[in-house]
Amino acid sequence: MVSVPEAVRTVLGLVKPLEAEEVDFEAALGRVLAADVQADEPIPAYRASIKDGYAVRSTDGPGVYPVAFEAFAGQAPEALPEGCIAYIGTGGPLPEGADAVVQIEDSIEQGQDEQGRRLVKILLEGLKPGHDVREIGSDVQAGERILPAGQRIGAAEIGILAGSGAVRVRVHRRPLVAVLSTGDEVREPAARSLSPGQEAATRAAFARAKDEGSDALLVTGGVSMGQRDYVKPLLEQAGTVHFGKVLMKPGKPLTFADVARPGGAPMFVFGLPGNPVSGLVTFNLVVRPALRRMQGWADPSLRRVHARLDCDIKQDPVRPEYHRAVGAWRRGEHGWELVASSTGGQVSSRLLSMRSANLLLEIPKRKGVLVKGTIVSALVIGDLGEMPVPDDVEPTPGFA
Numbered sequence: 001m002v003s004v005p006e007a008v009r010t011v012l013g014l015v016k017p018l019e020a021e022e023v024d025f026e027a028a029l030g031r032v033l034a035a036d037v038q039a040d041e042p043i044p045a046y047r048a049s050i051k052d053g054y055a056v057r058s059t060d061g062p063g064v065y066p067v068a069f070e071a072f073a074g075q076a077p078e079a080l081p082e083g084c085i086a087y088i089g090t091g092g093p094l095p096e097g098a099d100a101v102v103q104i105e106d107s108i109e110q111g112q113d114e115q116g117r118r119l120v121k122i123l124l125e126g127l128k129p130g131h132d133v134r135e136i137g138s139d140v141q142a143g144e145r146i147l148p149a150g151q152r153i154g155a156a157e158i159g160i161l162a163g164s165g166a167v168r169v170r171v172h173r174r175p176l177v178a179v180l181s182t183g184d185e186v187r188e189p190a191a192r193s194l195s196p197g198q199e200a201a202t203r204a205a206f207a208r209a210k211d212e213g214s215d216a217l218l219v220t221g222g223v224s225m226g227q228r229d230y231v232k233p234l235l236e237q238a239g240t241v242h243f244g245k246v247l248m249k250p251g252k253p254l255t256f257a258d259v260a261r262p263g264g265a266p267m268f269v270f271g272l273p274g275n276p277v278s279g280l281v282t283f284n285l286v287v288r289p290a291l292r293r294m295q296g297w298a299d300p301s302l303r304r305v306h307a308r309l310d311c312d313i314k315q316d317p318v319r320p321e322y323h324r325a326v327g328a329w330r331r332g333e334h335g336w337e338l339v340a341s342s343t344g345g346q347v348s349s350r351l352l353s354m355r356s357a358n359l360l361l362e363i364p365k366r367k368g369v370l371v372k373g374t375i376v377s378a379l380v381i382g383d384l385g386e387m388p389v390p391d392d393v394e395p396t397p398g399f400a
């Protein structure tokens with residue numbers, strides 16, 4: 001029987017990032033870059049105003065000036081005539097000849113001159129060149145690596161790609177994952193009839209997943225020691241079983257195999273235990289890192305944190321346990337910290353033990369009890385940005 005870290009090492013040693021493909025940047029959401037992205041152009045590409053105001057020559061100083069023209073974002077302005085200023089919008093290009101911007105608040109309208117041009121009194125003294133101007137390349141320099149290979153693409157990254165003109169990007173292909181639920185008793189939630197779960201059906205489903213080019217096949221149930229647990233023997237016939245038992249609770253029968261495919265990477269098969277909690281826990285611990293690796297994640301492992309127990313937890317003397325818990329930022333006798341609350345009864349048929357769980361607490365294999373207040377390590381399986389948080393978490397003193 002292998003340990004969980006050995007099992008994860010075995011899986012991540014065999015599973016490789018899938019090949020790269022080129023996609024439109026808008027289709028890259030949720031994907032992982034296969035190559036660095038460099039900025040073709042600087043941002044901003046021209047000297048741009050930071051404010052709504054007036055483009056001026058800093059040496060002209062305070063005084064009344066005619067407004068020669070208006071320069072808005074998206075326009076190419078003419079040069080600024082001597083002795084004049086130009087209205088400029090935020091993000092607008094600084095006209096040639098101007099070297100600073102004075103915001104509207106530091107000016108006063110003074111009517112019109114005899115040519116009908118607006119007159120504006122500039123109040124600001126001691127203006128330095130570059131005042132309220134975004135210099136060329138101050139956000140992004142031309143040639144700068146804006147996104148590295150391995151970067152996951154979220155909303156901000158889509159914007160970064162758009163802004164730099166990287167309209168086609170190389171990302172890793174997404175894995176094609178086949179899912180097969182076995183068991184005569186397993187049925188669609190709304191169905192009344194039972195599905196056939198015989199050996200031949202399981203064998204046919206394996207072949208279909210392979211023929212359809214699946215990168216991974218997740219099988220649930222039928223993987224332990226019983227007379228009708230066909231999954232392991234079938235996998236032994238079809239390919240190579242790398243492990244078939246893992247020292248863990250829940251999820252001991254977890255099985256990992258690969259099935260060769262002509263001229264390419266094998267199809268990886270995960271035999272997940274049928275007990276619903278065992279299936280979900282093993283999915284998180286082993287399958288998720290594997291699917292992340294296929295998608296190109298640089299660090300596909302689950303994140304480990306420390307949390308303080310808010311109740312006693314009985315240890316198992318035979319298997320290390322992944323105790324499901326809800327982690328929340330809470331105030332205790334040690335101050336604010338991540339506190340883990342057990343989800344209750346941990347029997348592997350009780351899916352309620354996964355309800356709202358965002359942590360798998362790593363409970364060592366030994367006799368006795370881990371007492372309330374103990375700090376334990378935990379693997380993050382949920383979004384900590386959604387953890388329950390009390391109302392009385394104070395902002396930084398002085399922060400409104």
Ligand SMILES: Nc1nc2c(c(=O)[nH]1)N[C@H]1C(S)=C(S)[C@@H](COP(=O)(O)OP(=O)(O)OC[C@H]3O[C@@H](n4cnc5c(N)ncnc54)[C@H](O)[C@@H]3O)O[C@H]1N2
Binds near residue numbers: 223229251275276348
């Ligand atoms: N003699 C032994 N028996 C068992 C062992 C063992 O080491 N020796 N291991 C136990 C452990 S641990 C687990 S976990 C289970 C896993 O069994 P299987 O993977 O073979 O799963 P099944 O027997 O097919 O089903 C177990 C249980 O889960 C229910 N189930 C199955 N699929 C679903 C589904 N899609 N949705 C909801 N529930 C499902 C199924 O009805 C059974 O009640 O084996 C122990 N036995």
Ligand code: MOO
Binds near residue numbers: 251253273275
């Ligand atoms: O290991 Mo099984 O997953 O306890 O029921």
